[in-house]
Amino acid sequence: MVAYWIARAKINEPISYKKYMDVAGNIVETYGG
Structure with a gap:
């Protein structure tokens, strides 16, 4: 599922x-963001 x-x-x-x-950047990156 894609979300923006x-x-x-x-x-x-x-x-x-x-x-x-x-x-926050590291957390988002961890989940593929």
Whole structure:
């Protein structure tokens, strides 16, 4: 099953967001995203 997620976000704390992205990218990649 294919799914797409499109979002628009305003980042208020770029340093905190980068920490999140460092972790989230690996999790998404683990599941084939």
